[in-house]
Amino acid sequence: MSEVLVIGGGAAGMLAAWRAASLGAPVRLLERNPRLGVKILISGGGKCNITHAGPIDEVRRAFDQPEARFLAPCLHRFRNSDVLELLERHGVTTHVRPDGRIFPDSARAGDVVEALRAEMLAVGVRLSLGTPVRALSRLPHGDLRVCLDGGELQSLAVVLAVGGKSYPKTGATGDGYPWVEALGHTLIRPRAALAPAYLKHARPDWSGVALRDILLRARAGKEVARWRGDLLFTHRGVSGPTVLGVTREAALAMERGPVTLEVDLTPDRTQEELSRELAEAHATRGVRLVRVFLQRRLPERLIPTLMEEAGLDPDLPLDRLPRPGRNRLSERIKRWSLGEISHIPLELGEVTAGGIPLDEVDPRTMESRKCPGLFPCGEILDIAGPVGGYNLQAAFSTGFVAGESASRRLQGAA
Ligand SMILES: Cc1cc2nc3c(=O)[nH]c(=O)nc-3n(C[C@H](O)[C@H](O)[C@H](O)COP(=O)(O)OP(=O)(O)OC[C@H]3O[C@@H](n4cnc5c(N)ncnc54)[C@H](O)[C@@H]3O)c2cc1C
Incomplete structure (x- = not known):
């Protein structure tokens, strides 16, 4: 029996590797960085908003409807409570903030990564860090080929957990997109989500000014998104929770025409x-x-x-x-109109929307419908939840199921 190969050592890849190995499969995880989970380390301002509290169906409904439907089997298979239980085994206790977001008591994202690393090592995952994958292709007899610097690996079960394209310094540079296209997938153009917005007429002199509890609307003629909360003026435009909350829809609408931002400074008064x-x-x-x-x-x-x-x-x-x-x-x-958005920087988005269309992946197994033996999970999929721990939960849950299915495929063939 060969190994399950997991490409990417972020939230999705680590869960996949751990789950596959705990079911008895030999697993090797390939990560380009010399350390695991670099994006987790910067998540939640370095404190890591691990997941969101509440019944799992409520967590699921925070996603847009098609995503919520797709995620149902994975979220039920590996819930928010399962993540917390796993972390607690390593002494990572957590607390729920009044808004439902869950953080480690230590306020250290590094503790989350360390717990996941320890779980993987305990079940025998082989970690190949500092190992960038250069290409992924299919061999004539059906196995997948993973090309590394100075060598290649083959397997009939490959978990693809290379993330999206935002915050490229974390290692997520969009490598997976051309690979999956060559393997038969279509690709929804990657777009920013949960990102700041640059304005055509930015006011650098207002940089640092915050508006509290306002309602922000993004308009492309008609309203395309709204979010209530705080807004922060930046050198090039605006940021803060309200802006992050509308940028996914705004970026999509900008593909068709201009989008403006409008603020209601007193949402509770007519x-x-x-x-x-x-x-x-x-x-x-x-x-x-x-x-x-x-x-x-x-x-x-x-x-x-x-x-x-x-x-x-x-x-x-x-x-x-x-x-x-x-x-x-x-x-x-x-x-109050802030004028037209000039740009929503994909590289500064907390997540990348777009990627592999959800109808091209089986939501019960995470196996590609285009390329048997390939198990895409995490941010490479066309999923982008709101701020609140939802995106890490989606990565953990889809990774868990991808690892489980990859292990079964390998063991079924043995
Ligand atoms: C600043 C910031 C704050 C965030 N805060 C939160 C938060 O508090 N809560 C929350 O739920 N979500 C948060 N998110 C979103 C969340 O971190 C991501 O959705 C999640 O980490 C995605 O996990 P992933 O495993 O799919 O991808 P990633 O975490 O991006 O992991 C992909 C891994 O694959 C590796 N890789 C890529 N290409 C290759 C290659 N060719 N060869 C080998 N390895 C490769 C990368 O180095 C990386 O380690 C935040 C994101 C950012 C940027």
């Missing part, structure tokens, strides 16, 4: 309520200037621009703000 508050502020709270009223709600640096856009003098007293001016200002506050 425009009419705001207008009324402006009218009453002078009388009831003794505020004199419009900008002083705004200072209580907005970062000071933005106020002159907002007032200028509403056609108002920045030193206008509140009691001289006529109804049309009030309406224009409250409209700005509810629908």
Whole structure:
């Protein structure tokens, strides 16, 4: 019997290798970096948001519908609770934040990687670190051939866990895409998801300014995505949870035409309520200037621009703000345009959307429908969940099932 070959030592690859070896298959994991799980090490700001709490079907429903449907068998096979149990065996205890995100108590992503490494070694996985795979192809008799610097390996079960194309310094450089195309897969063009956005008219002078609890809308004419939370101005545009939350849909819509971003600075108040508050502020709270009223709600640096856009003098007293001016200002506050997105950098996305189409992989086994014996898993698939531990969970679960199926194929042939 030959070995299950696992290409990639990230979240998906490590789970696949561990599962395949724990079922008794000889397994070799090939990782280009000299260390395992480099992307995990930088995840969650180095603290690693391992997964998300709650019933597994709720976790599943955080993904877009086709992804949620595809992921169902894998998530049920290896749940969020299974990940935590595995980590706990190595002393990695965890806690749930109020928003459901789960982190190690130590706040060290390295502990997660170390636990996975220890599990793999305990079941006999052979680790080949610092070993970049140069090519993957099919031999005439059906086995897969993996080309390395100065040699090659063959196997009838190869787990492909090379990740996507974002944060290429972590080792995920998109190597898998041309390989799977040559093996008969189609490829959905890789796009950024959970990424910052660059703006056509960026405001470097606002860099570092944060907006708290706003509603961000991405529009391509009509609304294509919305997200509530915080937003941060950067040198080249905007970032923060709301921006990360809309960039997948925005990047897709940008393939067809311009996309703009629009902020609702007071999502809990209607425009009419705001207008009324402006009218009453002078009388009831003794505020004199419009900008002083705004200072209580907005970062000071933005106020002159907002007032200028509403056609108002920045030193206008509140009691001289006529109804049309009030309406224009409250409209700005509810629908403040940040202008057109110029670029969403794929390399800065926390995940890569696009990749192998889900209908080309069997969700119960993770075996390719185009290339028997190939088991793609993790981020190379066209899956991109929201922020919250969902993407690591998808990588762990699809990796687990890929490893299990690869092991069965190898052992079935022995
Ligand atoms: C900054 C950042 C923060 C994140 N934070 C979180 C978070 O807190 N929670 C969460 O759920 N998700 C988070 N994510 C997303 C999550 O890390 C990924 O979705 C997940 O790691 C994908 O796992 P993977 O195993 O599919 O791919 P990867 O982790 O990218 O692993 C692929 C591995 O394959 C190796 N490889 C690639 N090509 C070759 C080759 N030719 N030969 C040999 N080896 C190769 C790479 O070196 C890499 O180690 C974050 C991502 C980033 C970038």
